[in-house]
Amino acid sequence: MKPIHFTEKLYDYLNNEEDARICKDINEDACKYTPRNYFLLMLSNIFTKLGDTLSNPKTVLAWVMSYINAPVYLISFIVPIRESGSMLPQIVIASFIRTKSKRKWVYVIGAILQCASMIGIGYVSLTTEGVLAGWLVILFLVTFSLSRGLCSVASKDVLGKTIPKTRRGRLKGYTVAVSGILVLIVGLYMLYKSNSNTGILFYSYLIFFASAMWLLSAFIYSQVRELPGETSGGRNGWKEAFKRIDIVRSDKHFRQFIIARSLLLCSALTAPFYVLLAQTYLGKESYLLGLFIIANGLASVISAPIWGKMADKSSRNVMAFAAVIASLLGIIMFVLISYIPWARNEYWLYPIAFFVLGVAHSGVRMGRKTYIVDMAGGNKRTDYVAVSNTIIGFILLITGGISAAAAAISTEGIILVLSLFGVAGAYVSSQLPNVE
Known part of the structure; x- marks a missing residue:
């Protein structure tokens, strides 16, 4: 009788499997390696998420x-470039990835390039200042975003090939929680350091540490046992991409x-405006950065495993419910800031919000990522991920430009408008077919 390894026992425990292991949507050979791959993917993703937070x-x-x-105008570009830069070229990247029977190596290359890009940003911050430094950071951020696009398309495909349906949401949930x-x-730690004079050296080292996270992730991901899959449609990359x-x-x-995903961008786009509200009414003391990071970390720890289990049952409902939470929060914050003056200066309000x-954004991300992976199999999954990310990339640039030009609208007014889009997103999500 074959001995049961610790990883298999832990996998069965985390996923409530007692007898026959579930192998829905993957073949029997791949299922043999599921427990091992489950924890390799989890560990690799934990490091990348930590790197993302630190940068x-x-x-x-x-x-x-x-x-x-x-310059301020360059600072305003960093969020749209980082997000849309990784999405816009994905429809072309997908054509390249389709030619590869094993796609984990695309992820490994992308993670190493992200590491190199972050090292570049850290070095620039230590040695350069002013306009030149700003443009160099933007340049490295562009290479980072393009590399991130490689990882985004490849990771979802590898996930679909190695982890069965009804287990992918939980994997994402445990990853985000850890x-x-x-x-x-x-x-x-950053809250503690705010008591001392934290200068550029501290933040540069923080970025260098973040770069190491992608290097660790690349090494761990290279150990995943991925079986060869379908290859097609890569001969004329651009032509196939536009098709x-x-x-x-x-x-x-x-x-x-x-349409649903576009409307659900509200949970991501409103985040910097909450930070801006706090800076406007409480000041720009460095402890605020630590408070926001702590609040975001707690949200992930508490909510991600719950969202993950819910997404394995109905990722559509997770998207809709999370969007409702984000939208109601935005509407409440608009009322508090606009009509209740004493609330503006309350220190507890902004970290809690x-x-x-x-919590809401974690649910939106969990729901839509699980939904698109479960929505299709084989090369169709790669196409869905690439096309949707490319379109969302364009929409991000448009909404980013609108936000940058919205000087005439109050910060709380922008939050209200985005929250109303979220209400529409919740409705559209609720009308999607179930795919689990």
Whole structure:
């Protein structure tokens, strides 16, 4: 009788499997390696999520660019570039990935390039100042985002090939929860350091540490046992890429998902405006950065495993419910800031609001990522991920430009508008077909 390894026991415990292991949507050979791959993917993703937090453009990178006296107009570009830069080229990246029978190596290359890009940003912050430093950071951020696009497409495909349906949401939930604990520790450390004079050296070292997270992730991901899969459609990359845009027109189900995901951007786009509200009414003391990181870490730890289990039952409902939470929060914050003056200066309000927003955003991300992976198999999954991310990349640039030009609208007014879009997103999500 074959001995049962510790990873298999832990996998069965975490996923409530007692007898026959569930192998829905993957073949029997791949199922043999599921427990091992489950924890390798979890550990790799934990490191990348920690790296993402330590180099977050809404917090850390914005602070670094401020320290090196980069122009404000360049600082305003870092969030849209980091997010849309990884999405826009994915429809072409997918054509390249389709030629590979094993796609984990695409992820490994992307993670190493992200590591190199972050090292570049850390070095620039230590040695350069002003306009030149700002443009160099933008340049490295572009290479980082393009590399992130490689990882995004490849990781979802590898996940679909190695982990069965009804287990993918839980994997994401456990990953976010563990990384949330690490983020919480980092936030507490930054809160402690805020009592001393934290200069550019501290934040540069923080970015260097973040770069090491992607290197660790690349090594761990290279150990995943991925069986060869389908290869097709890569001979004429650009031509094949633009052909795939047609699935938005021909596939009604996919088109509905794109509309829902576009409206659900509210949970991500409102985050920096909550930080801006706190800076406006409480000041720009460095402890605020630690408080927001702690709030976000706690949100992940508490909510991610719950969202993950719910997503395995109905990822559509998770998207809708999480969007409702984010939207109601935005509406409540608008009322408090606009009509209840004493609430504006309450120190507890902003971290709590950011915590609730973190819970909602975690649910939106968990729901839509699980939904698109479960929505299709084989190369169709790669196409869905690439096309949807490319379209969302364009929408992010548009909404980012609108937000940058919204000087005439109050910060709380922008939160209200985005929250109303979230209400529409919740409705559209609730109308999507179940895919579990």
